[in-house]
Amino acid sequence: MARRRLTEQQKNRIAKIQEQRRRRAADAADQALAGATTANEQMGRVVVRHGRSLLLRTDCGRDVHAMFRANLGEVVCGDRVLWQQTSNDEGIVTAVQPRTTALSRPDYNGQDKAIAANITQLVVVLAVRPEPAGYLLDQYLVAAERIGVTGLICLNKMDLLHDDERTVFRARFAPYVKIGYPVIEISAKADHGLDPLLERLRGQTSILVGQSGVGKSSLINAVIPRGNVLEGQLSDATGLGRHTTSAATLYDLHSGGELIDSPGVRSFRLGSVSRAELARGYREFLPYLGRCRFHNCAHVNEPGCAVLAAAQHGDIAAARIESYQHLLAETNAGE
Numbered sequence: 443m444a445r446r447r448l449t450e451q452q453k454n455r456i457a458k459i460q461e462q463r464r465r466r467a468a469d470a471a472d473q474a475l476a477g478a479t480t481a482n483e484q485m486g487r488v489v490v491r492h493g494r495s496l497l498l499r500t501d502c503g504r505d506v507h508a509m510f511r512a513n514l515g516e517v518v519c520g521d522r523v524l525w526q527q528t529s530n531d532e533g534i535v536t537a538v539q540p541r542t543t544a545l546s547r548p549d550y551n552g553q554d555k556a557i558a559a560n561i562t563q564l565v566v567v568l569a570v571r572p573e574p575a576g577y578l579l580d581q582y583l584v585a586a587e588r589i590g591v592t593g594l595i596c597l598n599k600m601d602l603l604h605d606d607e608r609t610v611f612r613a614r615f616a617p618y619v620k621i622g623y624p625v626i627e628i629s630a631k632a633d634h635g636l637d638p639l640l641e642r643l644r645g646q647t648s649i650l651v652g653q654s655g656v657g658k659s660s661l662i663n664a665v666i667p668r669g670n671v672l673e674g675q676l677s678d679a680t681g682l683g684r685h686t687t688s689a690a691t692l693y694d695l696h697s698g699g700e701l702i703d704s705p706g707v708r709s710f711r712l713g714s715v716s717r718a719e720l721a722r723g724y725r726e727f728l729p730y731l732g733r734c735r736f737h738n739c740a741h742v743n744e745p746g747c748a749v750l751a752a753a754q755h756g757d758i759a760a761a762r763i764e765s766y767q768h769l770l771a772e773t774n775a776g777e
């Protein structure tokens with residue numbers, strides 16, 4: 443009996459010691475793992491992505507090439523990431539930080555795909571050539587309102603216009619000035635009018651968007667010393683850009699702020715957007731929303747529509763109402 447009791451006690455003690463050892467070992471492994479990851483992990487900013495490979499800018503301003511695994515999801519220009527160095531100028535991305543904002547557009551499957559992340563300002567670049575495509579500006583402004591970033595309109599290639607033509611071109615954008623969007627006229631090629639723009643870019647992460655060939659990359663080259671971005675030629679046949687930017691790329695501005703060049707588009711499609719979201723994307727509609735006779739008013743032809751009444755009084759530009767209704771029909775925005 444006595445002998446057997448002793449054995450029980452011994453067994454218990456041995457089990458307890460083993461359990462302690464296991465726990466210590468597990469803790470040590472955890473600590474080692476944590477030490478290994480945090481010690482080597484660094485923050486970086488995605489400058490540009492080509493397929494599965496990224497160019498990162500480290501916190502100390504060094505550029506490194508890094509790969510990322512598919513299980514991280516999509517990683518885009520402007521993303522803040524954690525990465526580990528694998529060799530001198532190479533690394534691997536281990537985590538993507540949550541984004542504050544993302545500009546996206548639907549891919550060929552209709553799925554929203556991010557173009558750039560953590561932007562604070564959307565600069566829509568327009569020019570007299572190529573002729574501004576219908577509704578493109580308004581679509582970008584709706585996108586800016588939806589993601590909560592500042593919208594800015596930049597009219598480039600003003601050098602191509604005589605004084606009287608300038609007046610005509612400028613007048614097309616007067617309704618936007620009235621509703622609070624800054625309109626800045628520049629000539630990227632002539633280094634003209636860049637200071638007021640640079641002032642607006644200071645302290646912001648801005649993305650240049652717009653049609654192919656309006657001069658986004660030329661603007662980058664004008665404001666980034668040694669930017670050396672490839673510029674396109676306007677095709678004589680189509681009047682559109684050729685030889686164009688293929689991936690969104692982030693540049694640091696000496697005067698402060700970051701500027702992202704993005705591939706030009708022929709058209710920009712708003713992703714899935716509800717009718718209410720679309721209406722809120724027209725910022726001058728805001729004071730009238732919720733004041734229509736019908737709570738689910740689409741602001742198309744309903745009686746007692748406060749938005750249409752404001753348009754009739756000239757408080758909302760007719761062109762903006764027309765563009766809202768066009769996009770409403772085009773996006774099939776539900777209630």
Ligand SMILES: Nc1nc2c(ncn2[C@@H]2O[C@H](COP(=O)(O)OP(=O)(O)OP(=O)(O)O)[C@@H](O)[C@H]2O)c(=O)[nH]1
Nearest residue numbers: 629630631654655657658659660674683686687706
């Ligand atoms: N006259 C004049 N031409 C300009 C100006 N800015 C750009 N261009 C010309 O416009 C053409 C297209 O310029 P890019 O900078 O490649 O246009 P982009 O917007 O980057 O085009 P994508 O990359 O296709 O989106 C080039 O031939 C430029 O030289 C300008 O201020 N004045």
Ligand SMILES: [Mg+2]
Nearest residue numbers: 658659686687
């Ligand atoms: Mg370009």
Ligand SMILES: [Zn+2]
Nearest residue numbers: 734739741747
């Ligand atoms: Zn209405």
